[in-house]
Amino acid sequence: xxxxxxxxxxxxxxxxxxxxxxxxxxxxxxxxxxxxxxxxxxxxxxxxxxxxxxxxxxxxxxxxxxxxxxxxxxxxxxxxxxxxxxxxxxxxxxxxxxxxxxxxxxxxxxxxxxxxxxxxxxxxxxxxxxxxxxxxxxxxxxxxxxxxxxxxxxxxxxxxxxxxxxxxxxxxxxxxxxxxxxxxxxxxxxxxxxxxxxxxxxxxxxxxxxxxxxxxxxxxxxxxxxxxxxxxxxxxxxxxxxxxxxxxxxxxxxxxxxxxxxxxxxxxxxxxxxxxxxxxxxxxxxxxxxxxxxxxxxxxxxxxxxxxxxxxxxxxxxxxxxxxxxx
Amino acid sequence: xxxxxxxxxxxxxxxxxxxxxxxxxxxxxxxxxxxxxxxxxxxxxxxxxxxxxxxxxxxxxxxxxxxxxxxxxxxxxxxxxxxxxxxxxxxxxxxxxxxxxxxxxxxxxxxxxxxxxxxxxxxxxxxxxxxxxxxxxxxxxxxxxxxxxxxxxxxxxxxxxxxxxxxxxxxxxxxxxxxxxxxxxxxxxxxxxxxxxxxxxxxxxxxxxxxxxxxxxxxxxxxxxxxxxxxxxxxxxxxxxxxxxxxxxxxxxxxxxxxxxxxxxxxxxxxxxxxxxxxxxxxxxxxxxxxxxxxxxxxxxxxxxxxxxxxxxxxxxxxxx
Numbered sequence: 138x139x140x141x142x143x144x145x146x147x148x149x150x151x152x153x154x155x156x157x158x159x160x161x162x163x164x165x166x167x168x169x170x171x172x173x174x175x176x177x178x179x180x181x182x183x184x185x186x187x188x189x190x191x192x193x194x195x196x197x198x199x200x201x202x203x204x205x206x207x208x209x210x211x212x213x214x215x216x217x218x219x220x221x222x223x224x225x226x227x228x229x230x231x232x233x234x235x236x237x238x239x240x241x242x243x244x245x246x247x248x249x250x251x252x253x254x255x256x257x258x259x260x261x262x263x264x265x266x267x268x269x270x271x272x273x274x275x276x277x278x279x280x281x282x283x284x285x286x287x288x289x290x291x292x293x294x295x296x297x298x299x300x301x302x303x304x305x306x307x308x309x310x311x312x313x314x315x316x317x318x319x320x321x322x323x324x325x326x327x328x329x330x331x332x333x334x335x336x337x338x339x340x341x342x343x344x345x346x347x348x349x350x351x352x353x354x355x356x357x358x359x360x361x362x363x364x365x366x367x368x369x370x371x372x373x374x375x376x377x378x379x380x381x382x383x384x385x386x387x388x389x390x391x392x393x394x395x396x397x398x399x400x401x402x403x404x405x406x407x408x409x410x411x412x413x414x415x416x417x418x419x420x421x422x423x424x425x426x427x428x429x430x431x432x433x434x435x436x437x438x439x440x441x442x443x444x445x446x447x448x449x450x451x452x453x454x455x456x457x458x459x460x461x462x463x464x
Numbered sequence: 465x466x467x468x469x470x471x472x473x474x475x476x477x478x479x480x481x482x483x484x485x486x487x488x489x490x491x492x493x494x495x496x497x498x499x500x501x502x503x504x505x506x507x508x509x510x511x512x513x514x515x516x517x518x519x520x521x522x523x524x525x526x527x528x529x530x531x532x533x534x535x536x537x538x539x540x541x542x543x544x545x546x547x548x549x550x551x552x553x554x555x556x557x558x559x560x561x562x563x564x565x566x567x568x569x570x571x572x573x574x575x576x577x578x579x580x581x582x583x584x585x586x587x588x589x590x591x592x593x594x595x596x597x598x599x600x601x602x603x604x605x606x607x608x609x610x611x612x613x614x615x616x617x618x619x620x621x622x623x624x625x626x627x628x629x630x631x632x633x634x635x636x637x638x639x640x641x642x643x644x645x646x647x648x649x650x651x652x653x654x655x656x657x658x659x660x661x662x663x664x665x666x667x668x669x670x671x672x673x674x675x676x677x678x679x680x681x682x683x684x685x686x687x688x689x690x691x692x693x694x695x696x697x698x699x700x701x702x703x704x705x706x707x708x709x710x711x712x713x714x715x716x717x718x719x720x721x722x723x724x725x726x727x728x729x730x731x732x733x734x735x736x737x738x739x740x741x742x743x744x745x746x747x748x749x750x751x752x753x754x755x756x757x758x759x760x761x762x763x764x765x766x767x768x769x770x771x772x773x774x775x776x777x778x779x780x781x782x783x784x785x
Contacts, residue, residue, distance in 0.1 A: 324678060325679075325719060327740065328722065329721075329737075357726045377728045395656035397656070397684065398681060398727075402685060406656040406660055408656035
């Protein structure tokens with residue numbers, strides 16, 4: 138499979154008066170054609186900022202992509218002009234956000250909002266766009282499409298709005314769909330509907346997907362390949378079955394153990410002690426060291442790099458460095 | 465049952481819908497429609513359901529934070545809706561509430577120690593001089609340190625704030641805690657810490673919980689008995705083991721099969737429900753679930769199923785069981 142998007146050593150920083158927050162700190166990942174890559178991590182680990190950087194949505198002067206490259210279909214997105222980027226955004230890459238309620242315009246009818254990208258990007262006439270919009274609403278499993286097209290966002294439920302968001306996202310037949318926590322705000326039964334639908338679209342159109350989530354259950358259902366992020370860095374990545382069966386990084390191990398699973402009750406859940414470090418206090422160490430049960434001296438003073446630890450699996454952890462003598 | 469700590473029977477809560485110039489009542493949202501729950505001391509009752517099913521309203525009417533429409537709630541054998549306000553106030557310390565969002569449930573201008581001690585002072589439970597000691601003690605049992613006492617809420621992370629919320633409830637030495645989605649806003653690694661804290665506190669203090677959540681995997685880890693709500697009505701109640709091994713109601717089955725499980729190889733039979741939860745202001749006739757039920761028959765449309773014992777205290781409201 139060919140690489141569709143290849144992110145190399147991406148660094149996105151946010152600036153305040155005195156401080157710099159390295160929200161994305163040297164992240165490399167790729168999505169191949171037709172593949173679903175899940176980016177997992179807790180709040181503040183930089184998963185959403187990575188997605189925003191791809192889309193060119195980091196607003197200056199608050200934040201800035203300060204280094205690295207994002208190669209999409211052979212072109213570096215970071216070097217494109219605003220207009221060039223705009224034609225790629227919407228046509229080739231589109232994005233769904235977490236909160237369907239706040240990502241649609243409340244004073245525009247649903248139909249108009251679906252028609253907009255079709256008119257701008259696909260150069261359809263108003264009439265054609267309207268017909269296509271109705272078709273799209275039907276495709277995402279909403280009946281009474283005509284009526285829905287003429288209603289306002291507040292008249293629809295969260296699950297229906299997320300379907301509309303998906304309809305807008307797939308309207309121009311993107312090669313890559315970035316979904317940032319698409320089901321987090323929804324009920325489980327609706328989540329199941331939406332995930333099924335995304336999977337179906339992907340199969341039909343050979344679209345690639347980058348799915349950002351904190352829910353390991355969703356990852357297991359959707360992913361081909363998983364990237365685990367912690368404090369702005371990738372700590373582990375690998376093929377989904379292998380990563381879930383034998384996670385290498387202590388953080389991934391901890392995450393998997395601390396998730397309660399139905400029909401596998403434990404008296405006490407494993408929990409990772411402590412909390413995510415303050416992004417301002419990061420030093421040259423493994424960022425996970427003070428929460429890690431296997432912490433060694435080197436972990437406090439030197440940062441491990443991401444390297445292959447098993448077949449189709451990489452981790453950034455000193456435990457897998459041969460030069461280090463295990464104590 | 466005299467040994468019950470909280471006994472909710474046939475509780476109803478309808479919210480009026482006002483419309484027009486004269487603000488006439490044109491209908492009702494039946495948020496809670498005939499719910500009965502019994503919670504014994506030291507027990508955890510889990511209340512599950514989708515958003516809009518009325519589970520939070522049950523929690524609030526159960527301790528009379530909002531008034532009921534009809535029905536009865538007895539706490540330690542006393543009907544709390546018969547009590548005059550000052551008597552009810554005396555009862556408040558023994559029934560406490562923990563909220564979902566630890567960011568908006570703390571006053572940003574009040575130091576954490578004062579926020580926790582406030583209720584003690586207000587209820588006059590502890591002499592002023594001893595309050596600080598009590599607050600320190602409760603902070604420690606919630607996994608926070610003594611130096612946290614003089615800090616402000618913005619200095620804490622989400623998990624720590626939820627610990628503060630728990631500490632505020634605990635400091636009054638309650639018998640019952642109503643926890644309304646207490647871990648939903650937290651990250652996985654922090655969620656596990658708080659779930660363990662809930663369990664530890666129950667063991668050491670003999671607390672009873674009414675645990676409201678939409679997350680079945682969390683409920684399974686904490687609760688001894690579970691009730692499933694749909695559109696204001698209870699559709700199934702059973703002990704935890706029974707409910708997870710042998711769910712009877714199609715809605716419970718669908719909920720269980722919709723929870724994503726973090727095992728990529730697992731292939732499951734999944735019941736995917738069609739559509740959304742209907743509006744509680746105009747619920748479907750007969751069985752409220754028939755519009756989304758994959759097994760619905762003609763009878764479900766017309767007749768309201770009775771909530772009955774299907775054997776061994778496993779209650780279910782379905783014509784097909």
